[in-house]
Every structure is written in C-alpha cells, then in structure tokens.
Amino acid sequence: MSQLRVAVVGAGPSGFYACEELLKSGDHEVKVDLYDALPAPHGLVRYGVAPDHQKIKNVTAVFEKIMRDPRLSFFGNVAVGAAELEWMRQVYHGVLLTVGAQTDRRLGVAGEDLPGSYSATDFVAWYNGHPDYVGHKFLLDQPRVAVVGVGNVAIDVARILLSGHERLSKTDIADHALEQLRNCAVREVHILARRGPAQAAFTNPELRELLEMEDLSFEIRPDELSLDEHSRAALEAEPDKLVSKRLELLGQAQIRPGGQKKLVLRFLVSPLEISGQDRVQGLKLGQNRLNEKLQATSTGQQEGLAIGTIFRSIGYKGQPLGELPFDNGKGIISNQLGRVEGHPGVYVAGWIKRGPSGVIGTNKPCAKESVQSLLSDAREGKLQEPAGQPQQHLAPGWVDFDGWKRLDEFEVAQGQPLGRPRVKVVQREAMLARARDSAEEVAAR
Numbered sequence: 375m376s377q378l379r380v381a382v383v384g385a386g387p388s389g390f391y392a393c394e395e396l397l398k399s400g401d402h403e404v405k406v407d408l409y410d411a412l413p414a415p416h417g418l419v420r421y422g423v424a425p426d427h428q429k430i431k432n433v434t435a436v437f438e439k440i441m442r443d444p445r446l447s448f449f450g451n452v453a454v455g456a457a458e459l460e461w462m463r464q465v466y467h468g469v470l471l472t473v474g475a476q477t478d479r480r481l482g483v484a485g486e487d488l489p490g491s492y493s494a495t496d497f498v499a500w501y502n503g504h505p506d507y508v509g510h511k512f513l514l515d516q517p518r519v520a521v522v523g524v525g526n527v528a529i530d531v532a533r534i535l536l537s538g539h540e541r542l543s544k545t546d547i548a549d550h551a552l553e554q555l556r557n558c559a560v561r562e563v564h565i566l567a568r569r570g571p572a573q574a575a576f577t578n579p580e581l582r583e584l585l586e587m588e589d590l591s592f593e594i595r596p597d598e599l600s601l602d603e604h605s606r607a608a609l610e611a612e613p614d615k616l617v618s619k620r621l622e623l624l625g626q627a628q629i630r631p632g633g634q635k636k637l638v639l640r641f642l643v644s645p646l647e648i649s650g651q652d653r654v655q656g657l658k659l660g661q662n663r664l665n666e667k668l669q670a671t672s673t674g675q676q677e678g679l680a681i682g683t684i685f686r687s688i689g690y691k692g693q694p695l696g697e698l699p700f701d702n703g704k705g706i707i708s709n710q711l712g713r714v715e716g717h718p719g720v721y722v723a724g725w726i727k728r729g730p731s732g733v734i735g736t737n738k739p740c741a742k743e744s745v746q747s748l749l750s751d752a753r754e755g756k757l758q759e760p761a762g763q764p765q766q767h768l769a770p771g772w773v774d775f776d777g778w779k780r781l782d783e784f785e786v787a788q789g790q791p792l793g794r795p796r797v798k799v800v801q802r803e804a805m806l807a808r809a810r811d812s813a814e815e816v817a818a819r
C-alpha cells in the first residue's frame with residue numbers, strides 16, 4: 375500500500391484526536407478525509423459545551439492545527455448514513471466512525487411527551503445554536519422547573535436557566551436562546567437525583583461554579599445529605615477524595631437564603647409520573663433508599679411537586695448505523711478495541727464506541743486505541759485496497775476548510791463589537807451561504 379486512505383466520520387473531539395493519531399503514523403503515507411453532517415466542525419465543543427464555558431472551547435485551537443495539515447481534507451455538510459458508509463468502504467482503506475451519541479435516554483413514565491417535558495440534550499443543542507434545533511420551542515413561562523438526573527449536563531441546564539441576561543449576553547449562546555431566556559419566568563430549579571450525594575455524577579468544579587453563582591439561594595435537605603449505611607460502608611472500604619470534597623461542598627451550601635432565584639437539590643427521589651392536562655403541571659415523586667449494591671429502590675413513599683417544565687437529563691444515547699451491530703442497552707456500536715465486529719475496515723471511537731462518558735480529554739486515549747487497531751490491520755494487510763474517489767459519490771455543496779474559516783471568521787467578527795466570543799450563525803442555509811461567500815464578497819458587504 376503506497377498511501378493509507380482513511381475517512382473519519384464526525385468532526386467532534388474524538389474525530390480530531392483520531393485524525394491527529396493517524397497523521398502521526400510513521401508506517402504509511404496517510405491521507406485523512408474528515409466528514410461532518412454539519413457545515414461547522416467541533417461537534418459537542420460547539421454544540422454541547424455550555425456557552426459560559428469558553429475556556430473549555432479553547433481546545434478548538436488544537437483542532438484547527440490538525441485541520442491545517444495538508445494531508446487532511448474537511449467535508450462538512452455531509453450526512454453519513456448506511457448508503458454513504460457503503461461507498462466509503464469502497465473508496466477508503468478504513469472508515470472510522472466518531473459520530474457520538476445523537477439521542478437521549480427516556481424516563482419511561484406517563485406524561486413524558488406532554489408539552490413542557492423535554493430532553494435536556496435538545497435544550498443544550500437549542501441554546502448552543504445547533505441548526506437542527508433552532509425551531510424547537512421550550513415552555514419557560516412558569517417559575518418552577520425540574521431537572522431529572524445529576525450529571526454535568528443537568529448542572530449546565532440548571533446554571534443556564536438560573537443565569538441572568540447580563541451573564542449570558544457575554545457568551546456565544548445562540549441569539550434566539552438569549553432572547554427567550556431574558557424573558558423567561560423560571561425562578562426555581564429542582565435538580566432530582568435518584569440516588570444519594572455520594573453517587574452524584576456531576577464533578578466538583580461544576581458543582582462549585584453553581585454554588586458560587588450570585589443572587590442564588592440553595593436548599594439541600596439535611597436528611598437527604600446524610601449518608602446511608604451502604605454509601606458509608608462503600609466509602610470506608612474505598613475512600614474517594616473527590617466524593618469527600620463533594621460532600622464537603624454540599625454541606626457548606628446546604629441552606630443559603632436570600633437570592634432572587636433558587637436551586638433545590640434533592641437526593642433519593644425518582645419521577646413516577648408527569649402530570650398535566652395539556653401541558654406539564656406537576657410531578658409525582660417516589661422516595662428511594664439504596665440497597666447494598668448502591669441501587670435506588672422505592673420506599674413506597676410519594677410526594678407531589680408543582681412544576682411547569684421538566685428536563686430529563688439522564689444521559690445521551692448512541693444510534694445504530696445501517697447494518698453495523700448495535701448494543702441497544704449500552705447505545706454503542708459493538709466493537710473490540712474499536713474494530714466493529716463482523717465489518718472489517720470499519721472502526722469506532724468516542725461515545726459511539728464506549729458510551730456517553732468522560733470529559734473531552736477522555737476521547738484522546740480512546741481514539742488512539744481505535745487508530746492503533748486500524749494501523750495494525752493495515753500493517754498486517756487486512757484492509758481492502760480502495761477503488762474510486764469520494765468525489766464520485768459526493769453531492770455538491772460540502773463545506774471545505776476554507777469555507778468553514780469564512781463562516782468562523784464572520785461569526786467572530788460579529789461578536790467583537792458586542793464583547794462576545796462570536797455570534798453563531800444558526801440556520802443551516804445561512805451557514806452554507808457564509809461558507810460559500812468568497813472573502814472578497816464578505817469584505818464588500
């Protein structure tokens with residue numbers, strides 16, 4: 375093989391780390407084509423990371439360096455489904471899927487589809503200006519909101535709902551979200567955890583940031599904060615500094631009165647039913663205790679909570695792709711060290727490989743492992759020689775690196791006079807138009 379040709383599908387963190395690893399390979403001359411369904415790259419860094427977390431977004435400087443490698447070509451605005459995967463397998467030695475987890479888990483309780491009940495991941499995509507979510511509507515006209523789940527997405531959603539306009543107006547939050555949040559009636563967010571404080575999935579910096587928000591009061595019930603016997607035993611057997619720090623932070627925050635807005639953090643409660651006639655009006659909550667496996671089990675006690683909106687924030691979930699084997703329980707494409715089972719030449723990395731866990735950096739070793747599998751298969755002559763070129767199969771209208779840079783620079787320029795990192799272009803057609811415009815045309819406006 376004179377040149378190893380690889381398609382990486384999905385230009386989020388895993389995709390970039392996979393490209394970086396491929397381009398480092400000393401074995402072969404490598405040519406990498408990086409595809410994304412959207413006209414803009416960066417995946418969850420652009421459409422998932424909260425707009426008030428700009429420092430995390432600085433990782434895009436690393437991504438840009440990777441994109442500038444002459445051996446890499448970007449093909450934005452190319453959705454890859456079963457048909458595209460078919461031709462990709464012909465024109466590349468290997469196809470590495472880094473498509474993430476594109477949907478969310480369901481609670482499976484009555485009332486889940488009432489207006490006012492939403493997936494937190496949809497809300498995140500909406501406030502971050504994802505073009506497929508621009509038209510979504512969220513009822514934020516009642517003072518009390520529930521967020522189910524205690525991962526970092528739940529914390530992000532609570533923080534965005536409780537942030538004032540002033541704070542958000544300095545970020546790259548989508549303009550439509552900035553406007554709706556300015557006028558929203560939300561004053562009280564109840565975060566609901568089915569297990570105890572020792573099992574919460576959020577991380578301490580995210581908790582601390584929430585607890586340090588101005589003009590916000592907290593309510594955490596002392597009885598829900600005190601550890602049950604099983605959690606105590608587990609921590610004694612295996613001390614965990616991060617959990618101890620979390621408990622300390624929660625203990626300090628327990629009751630802070632006085633803010634205009636309020637955060638209520640509940641533990642050991644599960645939604646049993648979302649009630650309401652033609653929209654969400656309330657929540658039936660069941661109280662839980664933990665068993666020796668630290669799982670939530672019902673105590674049989676119930677309580678009601680009047681709310682106008684509920685966000686389910688109980689995890690992302692991957693989606694199947696064509697004929698590739700799919701583990702529905704885990705929401706991943708079945709694989710061994712990134713090799714898709716029964717489909718030589720097809721690989722996965724990131725959330726579609728291991729499930730929706732970890733921070734951005736977690737994707738680096740994950741992508742490295744998958745690329746090592748691909749490179750080792752190439753060395754052993756297990757990959758089929760490509761026939762044809764991708765351009766024979768691609769419909770016109772993809773966005774290349776220069777097109778993305780035109781869109782990127784336009785957004786940054788729009789943000790500059792407002793003291794914002796960028797003002798996102800959110801409609802797909804408008805993004806494509808900005809990417810198409812030549813630099814001269816943009817300057818002439």
Ligand code: NAP
Pocket residue numbers: 480481522523524525526527528530567568569573574575576580644687688689690730731732733
């Ligand atoms: P997550 O961390 O997996 O948290 C999911 C939460 O949902 C857990 O508290 C889980 O509780 C709960 N849950 C699951 N099923 C439930 C059910 N049926 N009823 C009630 N609760 C249920 O997921 P995530 O918040 O979506 O975050 C995904 C990943 O992105 C994580 O690795 C996260 O750290 C990362 N992320 C990081 C940041 C950041 O660094 N700032 C921001 C956003 C996301 P159990 O533990 O009981 O299952």
